[in-house]
Structures are given as C-alpha cells and as structure tokens.
Amino acid sequence: xxxxxxxxxxxxxxxxPSGGRASGPEHGAFRRALKRNLTAHAFxxxxxxxxxxxxWYPMVREFxxxxxxxxxxxxxxxxxxxxxxxxNDPAFWQAWRNTLLFxxxxxxxxxxxxxxxxxxxxxxxxxxGYLRLLVYLPVMLPPxxxxxxxxxxxxxGYGLFNRILESVGLPGQAWLQDTDTAMLxxxxxxxxxxxxxxxxxxxAALQSIPGELYEAAELxxxxxxxxxxxxxxxxxxxxxxLMLLLQIIATMQVFVEPFLLTGGxxxxxxTLTVVHLIYQYAFTFNNYGSAAALGLVxxxxxxxxxxxxxxxxxxxxxx
Amino acid sequence: MSTRTLIxxxxxxxxxxxxxxxxxxxxxxxxFTLVFIGPLxxxxxxxxxxxxxxxxxxxxxxxxxxxxxxYADAWGVMDLARLLFNTLYYAFGALAFQLVxxxxxAYSLSKLRPVFGKAILGAxxxxxxxxxxxxxxxxxLTVLDVPVxxxxxxxxxxxxxxxxxxxxxxxxxxxxxxxxxxxxLLDAAAIDGASSMRTLRxxxxxxxxxxxxxxxIFAVVAVWKDFLWPMLTLPDPAKQTVNVGIYSxxxxxxxxxxxxxLAIASLPTLIIFLIFQRNIMSGLTAGSLKG
Numbered sequence: 001x002x003x004x005x006x007x008x009x010x011x012x013x014x015x016x017p018s019g020g021r022a023s024g025p026e027h028g029a030f031r032r033a034l035k036r037n038l039t040a041h042a043f044x045x046x047x048x049x050x051x052x053x054x055x056w057y058p059m060v061r062e063f064x065x066x067x068x069x070x071x072x073x074x075x076x077x078x079x080x081x082x083x084x085x086x087x088n089d090p091a092f093w094q095a096w097r098n099t100l101l102f103x104x105x106x107x108x109x110x111x112x113x114x115x116x117x118x119x120x121x122x123x124x125x126x127x128x129g130y131l132r133l134l135v136y137l138p139v140m141l142p143p144x145x146x147x148x149x150x151x152x153x154x155x156x157g158y159g160l161f162n163r164i165l166e167s168v169g170l171p172g173q174a175w176l177q178d179t180d181t182a183m184l185x186x187x188x189x190x191x192x193x194x195x196x197x198x199x200x201x202x203x204a205a206l207q208s209i210p211g212e213l214y215e216a217a218e219l220x221x222x223x224x225x226x227x228x229x230x231x232x233x234x235x236x237x238x239x240x241x242l243m244l245l246l247q248i249i250a251t252m253q254v255f256v257e258p259f260l261l262t263g264g265x266x267x268x269x270x271t272l273t274v275v276h277l278i279y280q281y282a283f284t285f286n287n288y289g290s291a292a293a294l295g296l297v298x299x300x301x302x303x304x305x306x307x308x309x310x311x312x313x314x315x316x317x318x319x
Numbered sequence: 320m321s322t323r324t325l326i327x328x329x330x331x332x333x334x335x336x337x338x339x340x341x342x343x344x345x346x347x348x349x350x351f352t353l354v355f356i357g358p359l360x361x362x363x364x365x366x367x368x369x370x371x372x373x374x375x376x377x378x379x380x381x382x383x384x385x386x387x388x389x390y391a392d393a394w395g396v397m398d399l400a401r402l403l404f405n406t407l408y409y410a411f412g413a414l415a416f417q418l419v420x421x422x423x424x425a426y427s428l429s430k431l432r433p434v435f436g437k438a439i440l441g442a443x444x445x446x447x448x449x450x451x452x453x454x455x456x457x458x459x460l461t462v463l464d465v466p467v468x469x470x471x472x473x474x475x476x477x478x479x480x481x482x483x484x485x486x487x488x489x490x491x492x493x494x495x496x497x498x499x500x501x502x503x504l505l506d507a508a509a510i511d512g513a514s515s516m517r518t519l520r521x522x523x524x525x526x527x528x529x530x531x532x533x534x535x536i537f538a539v540v541a542v543w544k545d546f547l548w549p550m551l552t553l554p555d556p557a558k559q560t561v562n563v564g565i566y567s568x569x570x571x572x573x574x575x576x577x578x579x580x581l582a583i584a585s586l587p588t589l590i591i592f593l594i595f596q597r598n599i600m601s602g603l604t605a606g607s608l609k610g
Contacts, residue, residue, distance in 0.1 A: 036431065036432075037433050037434055039431060039515050040427045040431035040432065040433030040436070040515075041427070041433050043423040043424065043426060043427035043431060043515070044423070044424050044427045044428070044433065044439065046416075046419065046420035046423060046424070046484065047420045047421060047423070047424035047443075047484055047485075047490065048424070048439070050420060050481050050482070050484035050485050051442070051443060051446070051484075051485050053461060053465060053466065053481070054458060054461060054462075054481060054482040054484075054485050055443075055446045055454070055482075055485040056442065056446075057457075057461060057466065058454050058457035058458045058460075058461050059446070059449060059454065059457070061457040061460065061461070062453060062454060062456070062457045065456070065457060065460075119325070120343070120347060121347075122324055122325070123324055123325055123326055123340075123343075124344055124347075126344060127344070127348060130348075131347070131348065131351055132600070133596060134351045134352065134355040134356065135351070135355065136592070136596075136599075136600065137355050137356075137359075137589070137592070138355065140540065140588045140589055140591070140592040141585050141588065141589070142543060142544055142561060142562050142584050142585060142588060143544060143546050143562060144546065144561070144562040144563075144565050144566050144569075144581070144584065145362070145565075145581040145582075145584055145585045146358075148565075148569060148577070148581055149358050149361070149362055149581065150358075152365075152574075152578075153358070158374065158375075158378065160361070160378065163377050163378065192354075197603060200600055200603055200604060201603065201604055204604040206324070209324075211323025211324065212323075214323055214324065214325060214327070215323060215327070218327060224325060224326065227325055228325065232325065249450065252450070253450050253451065253452040255452060255547060256546050256547065259546075259547075260546075260566065275452045278452065278453075278455075278456065279455075279547075282455075282456045282459070283551070288456060288460065291456045292456055292457065295452070295453040295454075295456060296453070298450060298452070298453055299449060299450060299453045302450045303448070306447075306448040306449075306450075307448070310448065
C-alpha cells in the first residue's frame with residue numbers, strides 16, 4: 001500500500017553524489033561491508049541450500065557413483081569396472097546407434113520444419129497470431145496426452161494414419177511395431193510435440209532482419225531462394241547455430257517420447273535410447289554404478305556441445 | 320507495422336502475387352488447423368463415443384451418438400479429481416518456493432553484490448551445462464536419503480518443490496531483469512531508511528511484474544508437464560500427478576474413457592496458455608538467446 005508514495009519521494013530526490021559518502025574510520029567501513037554481505041547471503045540462503053543438496057551434491061555424486069559398486073549391501077570402489085561393463089554390454093552400442101539415429105532424424109525434421117514454418121508465417125500479413133498459437137499449442141499439452149494420442153494414430157489396426165494411407169491407395173504400415181519405422185515414428189511425434197518453441201524463436205529472429213537487405217538483394221536480381229540463402233540464413237546464423245546445439249543436446253537425452261510410445265525399448269530394442277538404458281540400469285536392475293558410468297559417458301559427449309553453446313550465446317549477447 | 324520481408328509488397332500487390340498469396344495462406348491455414356487442432360478434436364470427440372463406435376473402422380469423424388457420461392466415468396474411475404488436485408498442489412507449491420527463493424537469490428546477486436556472488440552465479444549456471452538426465456540418478460538417490468537431515472522424501476511433495484528451486488535459468492532471467500532497474504531507485508530507498516527486504520518488496524517487485532509473470536507460468540507449466548521425476552519420486556498412486564497417474568492406468572481402462580481422461584488432463588494447461596499466450600510467447604523469445 002505504501003509502495004506508490006515511497007516511489008514518488010524517490011523520484012524527486014536527487015541521486016546521492018558518489019564521492020560524498022560519510023567516510024568513517026576503517027573498522028566502520030568494514031562493519032558496514034560485513035553487514036551488507038550478511039544481508040546479501042541471507043537472501044541467497046534458500047537457493048544455495050537447494051542447489052547444494054539437489055544440484056551440486058548430485059553432480060559430485062554422479063562422478064563418485066560411476067566408480068563405485070554395491071555388493072552384498074556394501075559399497076566398494078570399483079575402479080573402471082563399471083565403464084568396462086557398459087562398454088561390453090551390447091545394449092550400449094545399440095542405444096548409442098538409436099540415439100544418434102534419433103538425433104539425426106530429429107535434426108532433419110525438428111530443425112528444418114520449424115525454420116520452414118517460421119519462414120512461411122513471416123510472409124503472411126494475416127492470421128499470424130492464430131497460426132503461431134496453433135504451432136505452440138502442442139507444447140502446452142501434458143506429454144502423456146500427446147503421446148497416447150499418437151499411439152492411437154499409429155495403431156496398425158484402427159489407427160488414423162493407416163486409414164489415411166489406405167484411403168489414397170497406399171499400403172498400411174506397422175509404425176511403432178516395425179524395427180524400420182519405429183524410430184522415425186517416435187521422431188515425428190516428438191517433432192509435433194516440441195517444435196512450437198523453436199518456431200517462435202525463429203519467427204522473432206526473422207522479424208529482426210532489416211527489410212533493406214532483401215530490397216538490395218532483389219535489385220541485384222536474386223530470386224526467392226537466393227534471398228533466403230544470401231540474406232535470411234546469414235542474418236539468423238547465430239540463432240540457427242544456437243538452436244542447432246540446443247537441439248543436439250536435447251535430442252541426445254530423449255527419454256519420455258520413446259518411453260511412452262514404445263515402452264522404451266521398442267521392437268527388438270529399435271527405440272532403446274541412451275537415457276532409457278540409464279533408466280534401466282538404475283531403476284530396473286538397481287545397478288546405480290553402471291547407470292552413473294553411462295551418464296558420465298553422455299556427459300562427456302555433451303560437454304563439448306554445451307561449451308560451444310555457452311561460448312556462442314555469450315558472443316551473441318555481447319554484440 | 321509492415322517491414323519488408325522475403326517477398327516484396329509490390330510483388331504481392333500484383334494480381335498473380337495476390338492469387339498466390341491467398342492460395343498459400345488458405346492452404347497453410349487449413350493444413351495447420353488440421354495438423355494441430357485435428358488431434359485435439361479427435362481426442363475430445365473420441366472421448367464422447369461409445370466403445371463400439373470407438374473401435375469401428377473406418378472411424379467416424381463426428382460421433383454417431385454422444386456419451387458425455389464417458390467423461391464422468393473417467394473422472395470417477397481414474398480418480399482424476401485427486402490426480403488434478405495433486406498436480407495443482409505440486410505446481411503451485413513449486414511456484415511459491417521458486418518465487419521466494421529464486422527471486423531473493425536473483426535480487427541478492429543483482430543488487431546486494433555479496434562476496435563470491437559471481438562464483439555463486441557461475442556455479443548455478445554450470446548446472447545448465449550438465450545434461451539434466453545425467454543427474455536424475457544421483458538426484459533420486461539424494462531424495463531417498465537427504466544428506467545432513469537424513470530424510471526420505473519419496474512420496475512427499477518436498478521431492479518436487481525443493482529441486483524445482485534449482486532453476487538456474489529462472490534465476491538468470493530474474494537477475495537480468497533486476498540488473499535493468501536503475502541503481503538510483505534503490506539508493507533512494509536506502510536513504511529513506513528502507514531495509515533490503517523492504518526495497519525488494521516496495522521497489523523491485525512492483526517493477527518486475529512482467530518477468531515474474533513469465534517465470535511463474537514457466538514454473539507451473541514445468542511441473543504440469545514433467546513426467547520422469549514425478550514417476551520416480553511419487554510411486555504411491557494416491558500421490559501421483561496427472562501425467563503419471565493416467566499413464567499407469569492407461570492399460571486397465573477402456574479406450575474411450577482414457578481419451579476422455581486425456582482431454583480433461585489437457586484442459587488446465589491449455590486454459591493457462593489461452594489466457595497468458597502473450598506473456599508465454601514473449602517470455603520464450605526474451606530468454607531465447609541465453610537458453
């Protein structure tokens with residue numbers, strides 16, 4: 001209630017001259033600094049505790065776990081044996097192949113489709129709000145709803161997709177139940193669910209491109225595709241590379257979509273991903289050491305992408 | 320405002336340009352409506368169908384006979400009231416913890432300048448670099464037996480609330496916004512004798528309403544959409560969230576009930592979205608560069 005009055009007073013008061021602070025004796029300044037720091041840290045304490053217990057400590061523990069093993073209820077140091085164990089597990093290589101396949105497919109679909117959609121929407125002078133709303137709608141659905149919906153669409157018997165294929169005279173597919181199409185089916189569903197965010201970010205980036213550049217390109221005789229290639233893409237390069245890195249980082253950690261669509265492993269392990277293997281080690285076999293070791297492998301692989309992302313986004317924000 | 324885009328306005332003004340524009344516009348609008356609303360329409364109408372009609376091929380576009388009773392049955396059989404209440408309770412609890420702890424932390428880091436402030440912020444941002452899934456196993460073990468206090472948080476809302484505070488991205492968004500509040504305003508409040516707490520309450524928070532809105536929506540939606548963490552930490556069916564509860568009941572109820580349940584579960588976030596879409600979309604692009 002008193003906020004507005006306080007506000008008004010402040011507006012009239014001139015800013016304190018920076019040099020004119022009452023400079024007391026040395027220990028007075030020290031005490032003030034101490035008091036200021038105590039207040040500052042009091043404000044931090046809740047977040048610090050939560051971070052310590054639920055983020056920083058687990059980060060350290062991840063490294064410790066990877067080199068530990070529990071035998072007969074006793075935790076012992078296992079050296080590299082967790083790592084050699086996972087490297088010798090055939091599921092490890094299958095999970096990595098599948099995850100890389102998912103990342104590859106998701107980059108083709110999940111990277112190109114939102115950019116293309118953003119390019120098209122940016123040309124429209126009508127209904128842009130409505131179309132933007134549509135694209136972002138699936139992002140707001142609880143994953144269990146969108147995934148189970150797709151499960152029905154993919155059903156080989158009465159699923160909508162096979163009905164559509166048959167109505168245009170094409171043979172029906174087994175979708176999630178066929179080793180060849182299972183991963184692609186998961187990627188299509190995941191793209192539908194998640195591409196809204198990327199589309200909106202591209203759209204914002206496109207809107208910041210100065211129109212004169214297109215005008216100049218057009219005067220030079222550049223067609224639409226040359227304008228995209230020589231103006232749009234260079235102008236949005238930073239955001240494109242950031243989103244590329246972000247997507248690699250996110251898709252390498254895919255879990256929920258295959259877990260809900262195919263139970264995780266899918267036909268003959270065709271949709272078994274690295275994170276699902278971590279989940280299996282930890283929560284099906286109670287083998288936390290191997291789960292942590294596999295997590296560490298994933299961490300090391302993604303660290304490079306994360307570092308590149310941090311570097312690029314810092315460079316971008318300094319421009 | 321019409322800044323020039325890929326295609327020039329002159330080109331669009333020609334009859335051929337106009338024709339192409341409207342054709343493309345119609346095709347895209349119809350296609351998008353089909354692709355993005357179609358599944359929702361199918362979900363809602365399938366929930367209204369009788370079991371026989373749901374299983375028939377080809378599926379009917381409009382239900383032959385409408386059974387709103389399915390929705391009531393799904394609500395009762397799957398105990399959706401409890402699942403929704405649980406989710407709401409976790410989501411708004413997480414929101415309250417984030418608003419208190421994350422806002423205080425961001426304010427401290429931005430305006431009170433504690434010693435080691437830079438290092439603390441760095442350590443928080445570091446958690447964004449570690450792939451989230453890598454931490455699920457050690458986090459789960461931590462929740463099983465929280466160090467120092469030695470408590471097991473499984474099946475307790477604290478298992479959702481406290482880890483939700485460790486949202487470095489929200490702290491970063493808040494800090495960046497607080498950084499933009501002029502120093503003079505705070506100095507003036509301090510000269511008036513306002514404590515740091517009072518300055519936060521009376522000066523900083525009223526000015527920060529837009530960013531607080533964005534952070535709040537993200538906090539609620541994140542809990543609403545989460546799946547793996549609540550599945551691990553809330554195994555008791557009576558404590559589960561909508562996502563996990565429906566998933567674990569999916570195989571044991573009839574399909575038209577399940578779809579009715581999915582429609583009910585989707586409603587809250589869709590309503591949040593339709594009300595706050597402007598804030599959500601602007602928040603999304605505001606934080607985009609920093610991810």
